[in-house]
Amino acid sequence: MAASTxxxxxxxxxxxxxxxxxxxxxxxxxxxSAADELAAKIAMLSDRRAxxxxxxxxxxxxxxxxxxxxxxxxxxxLPPALRDPELHILSDHLAGAANVNFDExxxxxxxxxxxxxxxxxxxxxxxxxxxxxGTLETQNGEGKFxxxxxxxxxxxxxxxxxTFILQSYLEKEYKIDISKPxxxxxxxxxxxLAPGRATLRRIALSRRP
Numbered sequence: 001m002a003a004s005t006x007x008x009x010x011x012x013x014x015x016x017x018x019x020x021x022x023x024x025x026x027x028x029x030x031x032x033s034a035a036d037e038l039a040a041k042i043a044m045l046s047d048r049r050a051x052x053x054x055x056x057x058x059x060x061x062x063x064x065x066x067x068x069x070x071x072x073x074x075x076x077x078l079p080p081a082l083r084d085p086e087l088h089i090l091s092d093h094l095a096g097a098a099n100v101n102f103d104e105x106x107x108x109x110x111x112x113x114x115x116x117x118x119x120x121x122x123x124x125x126x127x128x129x130x131x132x133x134g135t136l137e138t139q140n141g142e143g144k145f146x147x148x149x150x151x152x153x154x155x156x157x158x159x160x161x162x163t164f165i166l167q168s169y170l171e172k173e174y175k176i177d178i179s180k181p182x183x184x185x186x187x188x189x190x191x192x193l194a195p196g197r198a199t200l201r202r203i204a205l206s207r208r209p
Contacts, residue, residue, distance in 0.1 A: 007175040011043065012015040034068035045185040056187055063089055063196045089198050093148065097131040128153040142181040
């Protein structure tokens with residue numbers, strides 16, 4: 001479970017569009033070229049040297065690019081216990097799923113003081129499909145993400161337990177409070193969601209609110 005919150009946090013804060021699963025999602029073919037396209041967009045969005053005269057066209061991220069990026073580069077920021085991650089962008093929310101090996105997660109955390117990971121590894125055994133859904137609201141260069149559902153295998157976790165996990169693991173471990181707004185990448189004022197894609201709207205820094 002801690003791995004699933006890390007998946008949400010890492011993808012959301014690294015790329016600023018994040019993630020149950022919609023019926024028959026049309027992702028498109030997973031490929032290294034699509035992963036490289038997203039990597040190039042991330043690098044460009046992370047560049048704060050843009051000048052007011054630079055063209056700032058909208059940047060569109062697709063499900064195909066996001067899932068290709070996870071396939072070929074997910075090992076760089078996701079824990080080993082999390083495998084086969086998927087992201088889906090919909091018109092009114094974001095969704096993510098992954099297979100989490102709780103036995104491996106428990107072994108990794110056995111000697112740590114991370115009580116949440118150890119607790120989840122004790123409650124859930126073997127490999128379970130973890131799904132998460134949430135909403136993303138953005139305006140004036142800031143975004144706010146709200147986790148709306150979390151399921152482990154066939155068990156839907158109650159909201160109070162989800163809140164406990166977020167506060168005791170994600171916020172403590174990564175100094176991230178998802179209840180508060182976070183800044184979008186430089187020049188990005190808002191993110192528009194549509195089935196299978198997220199469009200990042202941009203303006204020059206000198207005119208950004």
